[in-house]
Amino acid sequence: MLIPPNHPAIRTMGRIDDADPSRPIWVFPYTQARFRCTGTSVGMRLVNRRDYGDSTIGAVIDGVQVRARIPVDDEPVIVPFADHLPDIEHDVIVFKRQDGEHHLEILGFIVDDGAAVASPSAPEPMRRIEVYGDSVSCGERNEALLYTGQADPDVDLSPYSNAWFSYAAIAARRLNAQLHDVAQGGAALLDGIGWFNGPDYTGMESIWDRIEYNPRLGASRSWDFSRYTPHVVVVALGQNDAHPTDFMADDYDGEQARHWRERYGDFVHALRGRYPDALIVLATTVLNHDAAWDRAIGEVCAGIADPKVVHFLYTRNGSATPGHPRVAEHREMADELATFLEGFGERIWR
Known part of the structure; x- marks a missing residue:
């Protein structure tokens, strides 16, 4: 199931180009999205626009950090972060590891079909x-x-x-x-x-x-x-x-x-x-x-x-x-x- 990047449960942080909220663009490092979900797997769908370097993206799922390589540029691709998770509620943070050597066009976050999606439990820092x-x-x-x-x-x-x-x-x-x-x-x-x-x-x-x-x-x-x-x-x-x-x-x-x-x-x-x-x-x-x-x-x-x-x-x-x-x-x-x-x-x- 694809969660759109402008889903109301998703909390973002960082300078984001959201002129098109359904396809926001992440440029700066540590730009991120956070949400909770149930299910056994987490991933995302994106388009990578790369100038140089080997593009990766990060996630922190239930406090455990994951690095995922983005395999192709300039076309939609699914990047998996975790599977075979216990079918419980998970805290998910997806973040940009690198700087403006590449841009990420975010198409959505992927969870199990029928998974519940909720806002982060921790309040947004003041x-x-x-x-x-x-x-x-x-x-x-x-x-x-x-x-x-x-x-x-x-x-x-x-x-x-x-x-x-x-x-x-x-x-x-x-x-x-x-x-x-x-x-x-x-x-x-x-x-x-x-x-x-x-x-x-x-x-x-x-x-x-x-x-x-x-x-x-x-x-x-x-x-x-x-x-x-x-x-x-x-x-x-x-x-x-x-x-x-x-x-x-x-x-x-x-x-x-x-x-x-x-x-x-x-x-x-x-x-x-x-x-x-x-x-x-x-x-x-x-x-x-x-x-x-x-x-x-x-x-x-x-x-x-x-x-x-x-x-x-x-x-x-x-x-x-x-x-x-x-x-x-x-x-x-x-x-x-x-x-x-x-x-x-x-x-x-x-």
Whole structure:
């Protein structure tokens, strides 16, 4: 039996293009749908639009996580998650593991014929977080556990990308908060540098206010900010801006570095314009990078002089690993970020 994606029992989270509610499009990592059902099997029907990488999708069924590979692109396909389950009520969360390397057109969720479908038993969290980031915020390559603390091997690790275990998602679950993970692997702050969508390169300044933004997967679409107002915004950008040249480290007072700091300040002001009351946390991550980037962010933060714009550094900021952080390092970051936010008390969630 096919449950349509706009069934009233299904609760969604994340920036979703639902211009056609019967065929919504998921782009950002950790976008998800949650529901309960009876029966012995769970799957979904979708169309995968892929730019690069090996596309997978995740599910958590009764607390057990499943990774499923999407076998074909550009045509409807059924992706099974579990069968031979006990014929009891199940809690189901289906989520997007990867970033905008692919889009998912959701056609529905598959359960047994005659199965009962109900809304999640847990209430929707009242707290709301939004993260603007790059591959680390996506959880890119974080399941390559044998390479913890090491450089990435020179192979395609896209199936090992799992947004569920990103620091952003782990921290949000610990804080019982919703999360919009507006993150894209390879994205710098600025267009024209970084790693995403080369050789022209698309930065977060052309992603942050979009639902869809990958030019190789279709037209750009704007996001309606009235649909989600976060209490906390985390900006975790700056590491990919060091490609192709690390201008902040090479010439901190040079024109390019000063221009970046100005544009970073503009980005923070744009966020404040959208979210007048949010706590805005400026950060990078534990991935190795030159400390000049954190100095720059701290300088911009001080210049903004807004008591609800703060600069946060992890204990091993910029020094924990030459490769993408793995799950253990994401847990480390999540614990520190959640503890930092808890220090503000309940007032930031009002």
